[in-house]
Structures are given as C-alpha cells and as structure tokens.
Amino acid sequence: MDFLEVKIEKLIWRGRGLGRKANGQVVIVDPLVLPSETVRVKVYKAKKDHLLAIPVEILNSSKKRRIHPCVYASECGGCKFGSISVKLGTKLKLAILKDAFKRFDFLNYKDVPISTLPSPKGWRYRHRGQVFIHRHLPGFKKLGSHEFVPIKDCLLFTANLGKNLVKLARKKSDGRYSVISNGEDLAIEGDNKELKFFLPKIPLVFLFSAEHFFQANWKLNQTLIDLVCSILAQEEKIADLYAGAGNFSLPLAFYGKKVLALELNKNGVLLGEKTAKINNLGVNFKQVDLNRNFSCVEQFDPEAIVVDPPRMGAPALKKCVSHLKNLRKIVWISCDVVNSLRDLKPFIDVGFRLTKLYFLDMFPQTWHMEVIFVLEK
Ligand SMILES: C[S@@+](CC[C@H](N)C(=O)[O-])C[C@H]1O[C@@H](n2cnc3c(N)ncnc32)[C@H](O)[C@@H]1O
Structure with missing residues (x-):
C-alpha cells in the first residue's frame, strides 16, 4: 500500500482526521492526528470515494500537541485527545458534532x-470500565487487531480502579469484564457485589454492581x-x-x-x-x-x-x-x-x-x- 503526505483539514466523526491527496481525493487518517498537522500516512484500504490510512510520522505537528501521558496510547488508540488540553478536546468534539448535524x-x-x-x-474520571483478561493479566486489544496488550493501569480509570486492575484480574479466567469502583471499594463482573455511590445534592445513595450499566463519569x-x-x-x-x-x-x-x-x-x-x-x-x-x-x-x-x-x-x-x-x-x-x-x-x-x-x-x-x-x- 502507498505512503502519502497529507495535511489534516479537520476532525470528523469518531475523531478521525480528514485530509486530501493532491487530486482532491479524501484520505481518512486515524488515530491521534490533529487539525493543521501534516502527516506521513500509510494507506491500508481504498474505499469507493476515499482512502483509509494510519499515521506513520507527524511531519509538521500542531503547536497544541504535547506528550501523551499514557504509555499505551499509540497501541490502544482510545485516548485520541490525550495529546492536547481537555479544553481543546472539548472544543474539537463540539466542532465534530456541529459538522455531523449538517447531515x-x-x-x-x-x-x-x-x-x-x-x-x-x-483524567481518572471513570468509575466503571471494561478490561480484557488474558492469563490473569488485565489489558486491551491492540487497535485494529485481536492482539492482547497487558497493562498495569489505565489513566481514564479512577486511581483506585486503575491501580488495582492487576489485583482484580488475578482471580479471573480469560475474557472481557466490567470493573467498577466507588473510590473506596472495587468489584469485577461475576462478583455480584453492591457498591454504594452517593448523590450528595439530593441526598440519595445508589447501589451499583459490575453486572449492569451505570454512568462511568460519576x-x-x-x-x-x-x-x-x-x-x-x-x-x-x-x-x-x-x-x-x-x-x-x-x-x-x-x-x-x-x-x-x-x-x-x-x-x-x-x-x-x-x-x-x-x-x-x-x-x-x-x-x-x-x-x-x-x-x-x-x-x-x-x-x-x-x-x-x-x-x-x-x-x-x-x-x-x-x-x-x-x-x-x-x-x-x-x-x-x-x-x-x-x-x-x-x-x-x-x-x-x-x-x-x-x-x-x-x-x-x-x-x-x-x-x-x-x-x-
Ligand atoms: C446508556 S444505558 C442508560 C442507563 C441509565 N439511563 C443510566 O443513566 O444509568 C442504556 C441502558 O439500556 C439498557 N438496554 C439495552 N437494550 C435494551 C432493551 N432492548 N430494552 C430495554 N433496555 C435496554 C441497558 O441495559 C442499559 O442499562
């Protein structure tokens, strides 16, 4: 497949970058690129009216870009906005949303x-999330593949949850599991354990477990x-x-x-x-x-x-x-x-x-x- 150089015009749905070839053909680049960046990309699929590509090298990086704080960022691809400020991430998502409404x-x-x-x-806002477990280790599936990558922590999870993933995974067989924390106590799918979550304003106390959905960003x-x-x-x-x-x-x-x-x-x-x-x-x-x-x-x-x-x-x-x-x-x-x-x-x-x-x-x-x-x- 071809290598190309494209300038990212804007981000579109799913936080993917949109650039163009010299002849105007759209190139969708994913993950971890930002508007205004010039990127060397590798095309891996030709669709009817556009190409799909992964970034290989950022040739001219955005001034807003900083070092991604997660060591797994490029393999995981989940935290696409991790290399910019949260404020800018919010602004870019709003632009993506307005763009989507046009349809x-x-x-x-x-x-x-x-x-x-x-x-x-x-960061560290998720009280509920999912992890893959393989040979009693927590991890994720590498972007675009089924390859398991072990992790020691995930920066989206609350500190209590992220830092205890290894401990939670120890007792589980291979599979995908929901994990939860209320800041003090932890549970993993299968435990059927009820944790208390407080809503101080009303006040109200919720009971949640890892066996059902509840809002991750408490x-x-x-x-x-x-x-x-x-x-x-x-x-x-x-x-x-x-x-x-x-x-x-x-x-x-x-x-x-x-x-x-x-x-x-x-x-x-x-x-x-x-x-x-x-x-x-x-x-x-x-x-x-x-x-x-x-x-x-x-x-x-x-x-x-x-x-x-x-x-x-x-x-x-x-x-x-x-x-x-x-x-x-x-x-x-x-x-x-x-x-x-x-x-x-x-x-x-x-x-x-x-x-x-x-x-x-x-x-x-x-x-x-x-x-x-x-x-x-
Ligand atoms: C986005 S969650 C929202 C849950 C809740 N409103 C909250 O804020 O915690 C969607 C919910 O829909 C439920 N659900 C999925 N499919 C459903 C169906 N066919 N009928 C009823 N509920 C369903 C899921 O179990 C999940 O609890």
Whole structure:
C-alpha cells in the first residue's frame, strides 16, 4: 500500500482526521492526528470515494500537541485527545458534532444554541470500565487487531480502579469484564457485589454492581441528573426508558414525580428496586425489552419520556409514537448521535420540535460524547 503526505483539514466523526491527496481525493487518517498537522500516512484500504490510512510520522505537528501521558496510547488508540488540553478536546468534539448535524436537515439545530458541560476531571474520571483478561493479566486489544496488550493501569480509570486492575484480574479466567469502583471499594463482573455511590445534592445513595450499566463519569453524571430533573420540573408523569438502575428515575421520584422505569437488564432492575427501598422512594421498575414491547409505556400514558438507549439506539420506539397521546416532552440522552437522530425523527415528523441541546464531555480524551436533545410539542 502507498505512503502519502497529507495535511489534516479537520476532525470528523469518531475523531478521525480528514485530509486530501493532491487530486482532491479524501484520505481518512486515524488515530491521534490533529487539525493543521501534516502527516506521513500509510494507506491500508481504498474505499469507493476515499482512502483509509494510519499515521506513520507527524511531519509538521500542531503547536497544541504535547506528550501523551499514557504509555499505551499509540497501541490502544482510545485516548485520541490525550495529546492536547481537555479544553481543546472539548472544543474539537463540539466542532465534530456541529459538522455531523449538517447531515440531518429535518433537525432545526441552527435555531437552538448548544450548551456545553465539561467534565470536572480530565483524567481518572471513570468509575466503571471494561478490561480484557488474558492469563490473569488485565489489558486491551491492540487497535485494529485481536492482539492482547497487558497493562498495569489505565489513566481514564479512577486511581483506585486503575491501580488495582492487576489485583482484580488475578482471580479471573480469560475474557472481557466490567470493573467498577466507588473510590473506596472495587468489584469485577461475576462478583455480584453492591457498591454504594452517593448523590450528595439530593441526598440519595445508589447501589451499583459490575453486572449492569451505570454512568462511568460519576462526577459529570451528577450534573446530568440535575439537568434532567430541571428540564422535567413541570411534568408529573414520566417514563424512564432504558433506565439502568434508576439513575434518572430515582432522583425524579425524589422530586415527587410518578415514574415508570423500564430496563432490560435484570440486575439493573433489582438494584434499582433495592435503591428505591433504602431511599424510601416509589418507582415502578419493570424488566422489559424495549426492542419488542412498548405496551406498558402506552398504558402508563406519560407526559414526558427520558430515553437513554445503548449505542445502537432505540429503533423500535417509532412504533409507539402515535399511541402516546399525552406526551409533550422528550429528553433524549444520546451516546451515538447518528443512531439517535434516526430514531427521534419519527417524533419530529409528528410535530415535536427541538427546544434545547446540550453537549456533555462525558468521556474526555476519547472522541466519545453525550448529547441531550430536548423535544417539545
Ligand atoms: C446508556 S444505558 C442508560 C442507563 C441509565 N439511563 C443510566 O443513566 O444509568 C442504556 C441502558 O439500556 C439498557 N438496554 C439495552 N437494550 C435494551 C432493551 N432492548 N430494552 C430495554 N433496555 C435496554 C441497558 O441495559 C442499559 O442499562
């Protein structure tokens, strides 16, 4: 395959660099390149209208670039923004987001300013993550391959979690595992151990385990909870779809809302119910597959829904759009904007309008982002 020299014009979706050959053909370069840099790249695939390449040498590096603090950065490729300041990373992601919105002409995003909520911590913010374990050692799979690379720490994990990965991995056989920490105690998938997480503002104590999803950036999650509760201050009857262990349902119930919480993962539902009990809150949790069954949402007849699906989105939700007669507000929490916009289009088609937009830098150093769309009728 060819070696080329390209100048990176901008970053696009997934934090990849876009450059061009002299004849104008687009070259997508990934990972770890920055706008304005001239890079020697190795092309590894020719697509119909562009080339895919990996950087070999940064010939003219950005003045913003500094030494990446992670020794595994080039092999892992996860922390694409690790060699710039967190502030610049947030700014570049916002530009990527605005660029992505251009593809969705049904969305009135130009009428709505985007509020940016940065992460309180740039590194060591993850209280939950995943690791591969091989021969009782923690590690990751090398970028673009299945090769296992052992690690001693991950700088995205809280110090307690990162520095104890080796210890956690010792007792496990080969596989991929969720690991969690609340700052004091630790658990690895299979332990079925409940850890307490505090939400001081309400106050509320959550029980989480490594057996279900909960928001990894616990600090910024507290801002997210506040935001969701304030957006829904006027609504009384709320269905929380893809509810996890009640991250939004329980605070909403604290503020006196009638809440139906729907979630597929049984462990999440059980811990949500247990958390409700110890905090003296009433939330109706149900284990439901929202790809198949919306009847309980329809029967509940909510005024508002919180939708926080996994990356694949909520494609089946369109089936209940016309049945929710009293629905007037939607808070859509998205970790994959492209899939979310596909899935919220049916709501726009029946008269909902985008009224608020928030960009949360939930995952500093990585290209991932969380976007909140508020739709109202
Ligand atoms: C992004 S998480 C959000 C969880 C929760 N809202 C929170 O903030 O912690 C998505 C959740 O959707 C759940 N989920 C995935 N597929 C589902 C399905 N088909 N039906 C219901 N829930 C599902 C996952 O188990 C996960 O808890």
